[in-house]
Each structure stands twice: as C-alpha cells, then as structure tokens.
Amino acid sequence: MHVALDGVGHRFGRSGDWLFRSLTFAFRPGEVYALTGPSGSGKSTLLSLLAGRNRPVEGAIHLTGIDRVSWVFQNPFGSPRRTALDHVALPILARGESAPAAEEQAHEFLARFELESVAHRPFGDLSGGESQRLMLARGLASRPSLLLIDEPTAQLDRRTAERVDAAIAAVADPSTIVVVATHDARTRDACTGLLDLGALGGSGAG
Numbered sequence: 001m002h003v004a005l006d007g008v009g010h011r012f013g014r015s016g017d018w019l020f021r022s023l024t025f026a027f028r029p030g031e032v033y034a035l036t037g038p039s040g041s042g043k044s045t046l047l048s049l050l051a052g053r054n055r056p057v058e059g060a061i062h063l064t065g066i067d068r069v070s071w072v073f074q075n076p077f078g079s080p081r082r083t084a085l086d087h088v089a090l091p092i093l094a095r096g097e098s099a100p101a102a103e104e105q106a107h108e109f110l111a112r113f114e115l116e117s118v119a120h121r122p123f124g125d126l127s128g129g130e131s132q133r134l135m136l137a138r139g140l141a142s143r144p145s146l147l148l149i150d151e152p153t154a155q156l157d158r159r160t161a162e163r164v165d166a167a168i169a170a171v172a173d174p175s176t177i178v179v180v181a182t183h184d185a186r187t188r189d190a191c192t193g194l195l196d197l198g199a200l201g202g203s204g205a206g
C-alpha cells in the first residue's frame with residue numbers, strides 16, 4: 001500500500017500562479033507525514049488532491065491499495081449531546097462490528113488518546129483539545145488506509161496544542177498513511193516524515 005506523487009503541479013485557473021510544481025514524493029503506511037509551508041502554499045489543496053476530490057493540473061497521484069480515506073478538519077465537529085464514546089463507536093459499528101465489540105474497540109481508541117476519563121461525557125462539554133483528540137480517535141476508528149488531518153492545532157492555545165501534538169504520535173498505525181497539514185513547528189516535530197511545500201521556492205510563477 002502506498003501513495004505516490006509523480007511530478008504533481010497544481011494551480012487554480014489557467015493563468016493562476018502555480019501553488020507547487022514537480023512534486024515527487026512517496027507516502028508509506030506506519031508513518032505520520034507533516035505537510036508544511038506558509039499560508040496559501042497549497043497544503044489544504046494538496047490534501048484534497050490526495051483525497052481525489054480534485055485532479056492535479058500536472059503530473060499524477062498514484063493511490064495503491066487505498067480503500068478508505070478519512071479526514072480530520074481544523075474545527076472539531078460532533079453531535080453535542082452524544083458522548084465521546086458514541087463518536088468513536090459509530091464508525092466501528094458502520095464497519096459492521098457488533099455493539100459490544102464496537103464499544104470495546106472505542107474504549108481502546110479513547111485510551112490511546114488519553115480520553116478514557118471523558119468517555120461518557122457529551123461532546124458539547126469537551127474542551128477544545130479533548131474534542132480535537134476525539135476527532136483523531138474517530139478518524140482512526142474507521143480504519144482508513146489514508147488519514148488526512150488539516151491544521152489540528154490551529155484553534156488551540158499553546159498548552160492544549162501540546163497535548164494534541166503528543167496525540168499525533170499516537171495516530172501512527174501500521175495500516176494507515178497519515179498526512180498532517182500544519183503551520184506548527186511542534187506538530188511537525190511530532191511527525192515522522194516531512195513534505196515541505198515552503199522549501200520548493202514558493203509558487204514557480206507560470
């Protein structure tokens with residue numbers, strides 16, 4: 001299983017500036033890749049190309065053995081009255097597991113992200129950092145082969161962000177390729193691989 005960028009370039013419109021060009025890179029399971037670069041360098045755009053939402057203007061993206069893609073967005077989004085446990089159990093139930101098995105696995109995911117103590121708390125009562133960690137747990141619970149995470153710490157204060165950064169390491173999974181778009185040097189340092197759009201010399205004006 002792998003994801004490869006082969007000479008990928010993208011811009012919006014025929015005369016727009018290139019966000020990036022000649023991007024060649026291989027993503028492998030078990031790793032957590034930081035996707036970095038200044039605001040507007042195309043991080044979110046590259047995530048949506050990886051998800052197959054858009055096609056790159058140049059080059060190709062090869063997805064080999066990727067059956068499920070899951071997203072974690074910048075703003076945690078949940079059902080205010082449902083518990084943390086419910087949020088993680090739902091994608092496991094959706095995979096066809098029985099209710100007791102889903103609950104047991106959900107507890108394991110919550111423990112992995114240090115959320116056991118809030119398992120039975122409604123989503124609406126969770127702190128920002130807890131909600132964001134819950135989104136990571138839920139993202140993994142659907143067993144994606146590709147997990148795309150966009151700016152997980154952008155809305156958080158420094159201390160809360162540090163707990164989310166610590167959780168980024170827990171997202172690593174032998175059967176999942178994880179890509180995390182981030183501005184944050186500490187989030188980047190919590191990752192095991194790096195693709196820096198800023199190091200490409202900015203937009204290679206077309």
Ligand SMILES: Nc1ncnc2c1ncn2[C@@H]1O[C@H](COP(=O)(O)OP(=O)(O)OP(=O)(O)O)[C@@H](O)[C@H]1O
Pocket residue numbers: 012019037038039040041042043044045046183
């Ligand atoms: N659908 C679109 N149509 C036209 N331009 C777009 C579209 N989506 C993004 N852009 C532009 O492409 C550039 C890259 O946007 P993108 O959101 O990928 O950057 P980013 O690196 O994720 O930035 P940030 O760090 O602020 O999230 C921006 O200038 C943005 O305005």
Ligand SMILES: [Mg+2]
Pocket residue numbers: 043044045150151181
């Ligand atoms: Mg973005």
